[in-house]
């Protein structure tokens with residue numbers, strides 16, 4: 001497999017990147033870590049004449065605290081996210097995903113922005129970020145906008161991002177007291193194996209120990225990371241126990257829309273969704289109690 005002839009543009013600033021993007025859109029892609037897009041170009045899944053490298057734009061790096069949560073620069077690598085003391089202390093459910101992704105060689109170059117923007121249905125960060133109410137910021141030459149992750153994905157490898165927009169940051173709000181989240185995934189082996197099925201859960205407990213809010217998000221079993229509102233709603237007002245989690249899991253597995261492939265049949269994946277939903281809810285509940 002060879003790369004086709006492509007003109008590579010190196011942008012030193014975000015302002016430059018969005019101008020170059022706008023001038024070549026739609027015949028252009030951004031290049032971050034390259035772990036997805038270079039494969040896509042080699043296999044012919046993506047055919048564009050221009051690549052805009054953003055890897056020299058320092059403004060897109062860094063993990064920091066904001067007034068109301070966490071900012072992850074789009075160029076943050078999976079390894080950097082995984083090793084961040086701030087994430088470990090206050091946003092640790094993200095580590096459920098980063099700890100399972102790929103192998104060190106990939107994790108050291110693959111970026112968080114690329115993991116989201118590529119919109120591959122099996123990507124690990126979108127479900128847990130969605131369960132944690134994250135949003136992304138999109139910049140273009142004409143302005144910027146903020147999009148909640150739950151409305152960002154529209155199909156496999158398709159998002160609401162326009163061709164002339166750069167995803168600059170991911171914002172995760174500070175969790176209120178009594179909130180816990182968790183991500184559970186199944187893959188055929190550890191390391192360099194994508195998820196066969198995955199579920200993220202976010203659970204907010206009332207002071208009387210019933211569920212005030214719940215978010216259940218499916219990964220790798222639908223065209224997009226799917227927020228199953230009805231499964232979360234089933235838990236609201238309930239005591240967070242095994243029966244309630246089982247009822248929510250039954251709703252979640254019916255909302256899955258999996259494919260059959262060499263990693264597993266659609267029926268197997270649906271079964272996994274039931275198990276993983278209960279597992280994610282149980283861990284999220286434990287963490288929610290600790291955060292009360």
Ligand SMILES: Cc1cc2nc3c(=O)[nH]c(=O)nc-3n(C[C@H](O)[C@H](O)[C@H](O)COP(=O)(O)OP(=O)(O)OC[C@H]3O[C@@H](n4cnc5c(N)ncnc54)[C@H](O)[C@@H]3O)c2cc1C
Pocket residue numbers: 029030031032033034035036037038074075100101102103106109110111112113114115116117118120122123124125165166167168192193194195
């Ligand atoms: C061997 C291997 C194993 C893998 N295992 C896993 C795994 O276990 N879990 C998992 O989730 N993923 C896995 N991946 C997928 C991949 O590493 C991730 O999706 C990665 O995070 C993509 O980031 P990148 O920086 O490499 O993106 P790139 O390849 O540079 O870009 C990917 C796409 O996103 C666009 N893009 C990138 N950055 C931006 C931005 N800031 N704004 C707008 N658009 C942007 C690009 O134009 C391109 O279309 C694996 C990949 C490989 C090769």
